[in-house]
Structures are given as structure tokens and as C-alpha cells.
Amino acid sequence: MLYSDKVMDHFNNPRNVGVIEDADGVGEVGNPVCGDVMKITIKVDAADRIDDIKFQTLGCGAAIATSSIVTEMARGMTLDDAVSISKQQVADELGGLPPAKMHCSVLATDGLKVAVDDFLVKNGRDPIAGPIKSSDPNFDPHGDEDD
């Protein structure tokens, strides 16, 4: 299985690792297929943009690389744009992922969605990300859905 140079770079030198202690939103998700887990913490500014973001992932190399790139992609984004990041966009940003590893990128996009909705609900607002696919018992991580 071949990984792109960018995947290897983010795996070997993951960006934005850690936990924001006074986070505005927290997202914790698990991959039902492999049991890997990740946690994303975010700070949100007054304009609803992601001001700071950190992650912790206990998982495979692809899960770590996709988590790392998602934090770079989401920083500075509006909440609406952040929850719209698809697993395909994550894979493209990394120069591609092997088909068998595409499901790993769902962990990162779902973790971000949960963190955004956590922030909104804590502030008395309606969630915007909706149901998280990886928490659906019928979710097929090897399916070809868009996000």
C-alpha cells in the first residue's frame, strides 16, 4: 500500500496535536470498523470562525494524517464551511489515499462535525452538522458516500 509524501509528512509530523483546555467545542468519535478513536477541540471567534483547533487520535497512520490535515483545513473556516469538509476533500488535500483507507478520513471529518455541533448546542443554538455517519450502526465505512 503506497501513501503519498504528504500523508507520510502529516503522519510523521502531525500538526495541531493536543487538547485545547478551555475549548468552546469538543468532538469525540470512534470508527466502528477498527475501533480507532479521535478527539477534536475547537475555539470559535465572534464571527463563527474556527480560531484554534487541536486533535488527539489513537489510530492508524491514515487516521493521524487525515486528522492533522483536517485541522489545517478547518482553521479560519466558518462553522458552515468546516462541517462541509468531505472525506474526498481530505483525501485530495493529502494527495490521495488508498481506497482501503478512505474510511479513516471519516473519523476526522466526523470529529470536526461533532465539535462544531457541541459548540452550537452549548450556546443554545441549533446544530448544523446533523447525524454523524460513523455513529450510525448501519454505517458502511467502505461505502462510496460523499462524506
Ligand code: FES
Ligand atoms: S484503520 Fe482505523 S481509522 Fe484507519
